[in-house]
Amino acid sequence: MTIGQEWVYAVRVFQLPTTSYQPPALASSLSNERRCAKCGTPIAEQERLNKRFCQAKCRAFVWSRMNRQFSSAITVADFANVRMQIKQFEERLKKRVIGYTLLKAHPVFEVAERIGKSAFPPKSRKTKRFPDARGRVCFSKTLYFGFEPFEGPRVPVVGYYNLVVWFEGATAPFVTGEHVEIRKAFPACLFEDEKTGCSYNLKGDLISPKPTDRKPAAAGTLPRQGLGQAPNPPVVPLIAEERPDAALLSRVQSLEARLERQDRERAEMLASMERERRQHNSIRRELEEKLRAATLSKVPPRDVSARLAAEEQHNRALDEKLKQVETLLQEHEQKITRLSTERDELARQVKSVSSERDELAQTVRKLSSERATLAEGILKLEGRREDQTTTAAKAQRDRDELTTRLPAIERQRDELVAERERESSRTETHREGNEGEDANDEGKGTELTAPSSPTGIVIPRLALGGNQPSVSSPKTGPPSLGILGQKHRPPIRGSANKKHKRR
Numbered sequence: 485m486t487i488g489q490e491w492v493y494a495v496r497v498f499q500l501p502t503t504s505y506q507p508p509a510l511a512s513s514l515s516n517e518r519r520c521a522k523c524g525t526p527i528a529e530q531e532r533l534n535k536r537f538c539q540a541k542c543r544a545f546v547w548s549r550m551n552r553q554f555s556s557a558i559t560v561a562d563f564a565n566v567r568m569q570i571k572q573f574e575e576r577l578k579k580r581v582i583g584y585t586l587l588k589a590h591p592v593f594e595v596a597e598r599i600g601k602s603a604f605p606p607k608s609r610k611t612k613r614f615p616d617a618r619g620r621v622c623f624s625k626t627l628y629f630g631f632e633p634f635e636g637p638r639v640p641v642v643g644y645y646n647l648v649v650w651f652e653g654a655t656a657p658f659v660t661g662e663h664v665e666i667r668k669a670f671p672a673c674l675f676e677d678e679k680t681g682c683s684y685n686l687k688g689d690l691i692s693p694k695p696t697d698r699k700p701a702a703a704g705t706l707p708r709q710g711l712g713q714a715p716n717p718p719v720v721p722l723i724a725e726e727r728p729d730a731a732l733l734s735r736v737q738s739l740e741a742r743l744e745r746q747d748r749e750r751a752e753m754l755a756s757m758e759r760e761r762r763q764h765n766s767i768r769r770e771l772e773e774k775l776r777a778a779t780l781s782k783v784p785p786r787d788v789s790a791r792l793a794a795e796e797q798h799n800r801a802l803d804e805k806l807k808q809v810e811t812l813l814q815e816h817e818q819k820i821t822r823l824s825t826e827r828d829e830l831a832r833q834v835k836s837v838s839s840e841r842d843e844l845a846q847t848v849r850k851l852s853s854e855r856a857t858l859a860e861g862i863l864k865l866e867g868r869r870e871d872q873t874t875t876a877a878k879a880q881r882d883r884d885e886l887t888t889r890l891p892a893i894e895r896q897r898d899e900l901v902a903e904r905e906r907e908s909s910r911t912e913t914h915r916e917g918n919e920g921e922d923a924n925d926e927g928k929g930t931e932l933t934a935p936s937s938p939t940g941i942v943i944p945r946l947a948l949g950g951n952q953p954s955v956s957s958p959k960t961g962p963p964s965l966g967i968l969g970q971k972h973r974p975p976i977r978g979s980a981n982k983k984h985k986r987r
Contacts, residue, residue: 522546555670560614560636562668567634569664570649580652583628586637586645586664590675592688599677599684601646604639605629606676612638628657639666640673640686655823659831661838 518527518535522542527535537543566584574581586604589596605611610623614636628650629635639645644663651658674683674691683691 555672558636558668558670560634563634563636563666566637566664566666567631569662570631570647573647573649573660573662581631581649582652583626583631583650584637585628585648585650585657586639586666587648588639588641588643588645590684590688591641591686592684595675595684595688599675599679602675603648603678604637604645604673607678608676608681614638637666638670638673640669640671640675642666642669655820656827658827661834 517529518531519525520527520538520542521536522545523538525538527538537546570581570584587601588604589601590599605613605624605627607627610625613622613624613629615621617633628648629637637645644665647660647662647664648657649660671686674685676683685691
């Protein structure tokens with residue numbers, strides 16, 4: 485089909501008369517038309533083939549329903565940590581808690597500085613609460629969330645809140661120093677200023693309180709759906725099409741006519757009710773005037789004093805009751821003052837206990853650090869003691885070894901001392917013998933002599949006046965004498981031939 489043929493076909497289709505009959509080809513095309521997945525509005529044929537929504541509003545609505553976390557999905561089980569913390573506080577103070585309130589400042593600093601901390605639930609109006617045991621959502625003006633049975637809090641943001649509890653029998657709440665963590669929030673809740681009664685949303689915008697007085701209804705009008713009346717029939721929405729159906733138009737016209745007739749009947753009924761009410765009021769006023777006139781005519785003059793006395797007595801009784809009420813009010817004020825002083829005193833005690841707790845915690849931290857330092861010192865001392873024990877054990881082993889070797893060393897020493905004494909006596913004897921022999925051996929220079937030194941070493945000598953190198957020479961060093969090499973005097977070198985050399 486060409487473009488011109490399509491245009492002619494479209495013109496023919498749009499020029500069809502508005503009858504209930506549809507050609508087969510047109511009916512098949514209407515059955516295959518695309519509609520919005522949200523509102524059912526037809527989508528034009530020239531739109532893209534994968535389009536599912538007629539406008540962005542419908543697409544956003546469906547997306548939010550699929551991806552957003554609804555507040556209705558939040559249950560009391562999500563606040564189990566709050567109930568557990570309040571239960572622990574109740575057991576610690578040994579008082580029965582009947583409710584709790586949460587305090588938090590606005591996330592916007594300027595608003596928080598202006599209105600201070602807001603209480604949840606608010607005090608000045610009814611607030612929505614969690615569903616009850618029957619599953620019905622209710623509104624309440626109670627100044628706290630119930631604890632037994634536990635009622636979950638409705639707060640605007642997630643975070644930590646100051647905890648305020650209401651004890652059984654107490655006339656004022658008790659502000660605790662604890663903070664509870666709220667993990668689920670209701671963004672529809674508002675922060676409220678208790679001084680002005682104004683509310684603020686999460687962005688910090690001011691929301692003025694709505695007036696409670698309603699405007700009176702105009703005469704001759706009645707709401708569409710009132711008490712004791714049947715609900716209005718649903719209005720069938722018309723789909724903007726270029727080919728309206730005659731049956732559908734006739735049905736809409738009949739429904740509109742029916743609505744106009746019902747409005748007319750309601751207006752007439754309201755007018756008749758107003759006329760009857762006026763007649764009833766006029767008849768009642770006439771009867772009251774007649775009854776008053778008949779009563780005044782029958783009362784004798786002497787009864788006026790009795791009536792005045794009765795009124796005076798009644799006034800005195802009222803004065804006494806008023807005095808009693810005033811005394812009760814004074815007593816209540818005194819009780820409130822006394823309770824306020826007790827509350828201030830308890831707050832001071834709590835503050836002092838908190839400071840003492842902080843000091844004790846600081847002392848515990850200091851003691852822990854000192855204990856850690858002492859433990860390190862003890863470990864070092866134990867290491868040193870182990871080293872000393874090892875050194876002492878080694879020294880003891882060395883001492884025992886030396887003690888076992890000492891007798892042998894002393895014995896060697898005694899033997900060496902005795903041998904030294906013998907050598908010294910032998911040397912003196914040998915020296916005296918050499919002096920006697922020098923006189924006899926003056927002409928025997930060519931013979932070999934073998935004088936002995938005090939150490940017993942024989943020093944050989946050459947004939948013809950030549951000397952052999954001594955046993956102790958600069959190249960060879962002194963003879964090895966063992967343990968006596970350091971203490972024994974050096975050997976006499978050639979002392980036996982001194983006289984012979986002089987001669």
